[in-house]
Amino acid sequence: MNLSPDEIVYWQLGFFKLNATILFTWCLMLVFFIGAQLLRRLLANKSERTRWQNTLEIIVLTIEKQISSVGLSNPRQYIGFLGTLFLYVALANLFTIFPGYEPPTGSLSTTISLALCVFVTVPYYGIKQRGLKDYLASYTQPTFIMLPFNIIGEISRTFALAVRLFGNIMSGSMIIGIMLIIAPFVFPVVMTALGLLTGLVQAYIFFILASVYIAAATSVDNTQTHFPPSIEQP
Amino acid sequence: MDSLTLIAITSIITSGITIGFGAIGPAFAEGRAVANALMALAQQPDASSTITRTLFVGLAMIESTAIYCFVVTMILLFSNPFWNYFIAQSGN
Numbered sequence: 342m343n344l345s346p347d348e349i350v351y352w353q354l355g356f357f358k359l360n361a362t363i364l365f366t367w368c369l370m371l372v373f374f375i376g377a378q379l380l381r382r383l384l385a386n387k388s389e390r391t392r393w394q395n396t397l398e399i400i401v402l403t404i405e406k407q408i409s410s411v412g413l414s415n416p417r418q419y420i421g422f423l424g425t426l427f428l429y430v431a432l433a434n435l436f437t438i439f440p441g442y443e444p445p446t447g448s449l450s451t452t453i454s455l456a457l458c459v460f461v462t463v464p465y466y467g468i469k470q471r472g473l474k475d476y477l478a479s480y481t482q483p484t485f486i487m488l489p490f491n492i493i494g495e496i497s498r499t500f501a502l503a504v505r506l507f508g509n510i511m512s513g514s515m516i517i518g519i520m521l522i523i524a525p526f527v528f529p530v531v532m533t534a535l536g537l538l539t540g541l542v543q544a545y546i547f548f549i550l551a552s553v554y555i556a557a558a559t560s561v562d563n564t565q566t567h568f569p570p571s572i573e574q575p
Numbered sequence: 576m577d578s579l580t581l582i583a584i585t586s587i588i589t590s591g592i593t594i595g596f597g598a599i600g601p602a603f604a605e606g607r608a609v610a611n612a613l614m615a616l617a618q619q620p621d622a623s624s625t626i627t628r629t630l631f632v633g634l635a636m637i638e639s640t641a642i643y644c645f646v647v648t649m650i651l652l653f654s655n656p657f658w659n660y661f662i663a664q665s666g667n
Binding site for chain 2: 344501504505507508509511512515539542543545546549
């Protein structure tokens with residue numbers, strides 16, 4: 342029984358291994374690339390709107406609405422990174438309906454690299470929005486004693502982000518594998534349907550947590566006031 | 576008992592305890608979350624979409640604590656590093 346698709350090796354040349362994770366990630370990249378090219382051609386040639394353009398606009402606008410709902414004021418600035426995260430994780434989890442497909446998000450190396458992207462991007466946007474000094478000063482909020490705890494929290498939440506996605510997807514495929522041994526006829530279908538729901542929810546959670554982290558790093562007013570000053574001073 | 580048997584016994588018992596105790600906390604937490612969400616739905620049916628979405632996200636985040644325990648259990652059972660180390664030792 343394989344714990345992750347890293348262990349399925351198709352081809353090996355010395356140090357370089359072509360395992361299932363890399364292969365299916367390349368397949369997903371190919372699907373995204375071809376899909377984007379086809380959609381771009383549809384956008385360029387026709388004057389009237391096609392149904393694919395409407396679908397794409399629905400997806401983009403929904404992602405923008407979700408980003409702005411966590412408190413990021415200019416969602417168009419972040420949609421390149423956060424939207425890619427959501428679409429990649431969602432498609433990687435949804436493709437489990439195809440037989441023989443191993444989700445690359447069920448491997449810890451994929452999820453840790455995704456979480457490391459978030460780990461690097463959060464300070465980038467924070468420094469870009471607030472300046473280096475102001476951003477570094479936010480680690481000493483509310484007092485200077487909190488500095489090590491803030492740093493530990495930054496690292497542990499990255500790790501939790503990776504393990505949460507990995508554990509959910511890995512447990513889904515493992516439960517299906519166990520079900521195929523015990524009751525191979527009806528129950529794997531039910532568990533696959535549940536796995537699709539879990540995969541989409543996990544993609545949404547990964548995306549919304551990354552947005553929340555970026556929003557917390559870029560918010561200029563870091564104090565815990567619950568009311569704007571205009572209400573307190575009539 | 577040699578070290579392989581000891582490792583097998585400890586791994587199996589520990590994985591059972593891990594998944595058992597790891598399911599208790601999230602079960603209580605999910606019960607509380609669903610109960611409160613049902614109360615909120617009964618009081619404000621208009622906000623059902625927001626409540627349901629937040630409930631699903633919250634449930635998935637609570638469930639991830641159980642998933643952490645599940646990951647530890649699976650690592651102990653199927654790819655135990657100590658077991659693999661001693662298997663390699665005995666192979667040589």
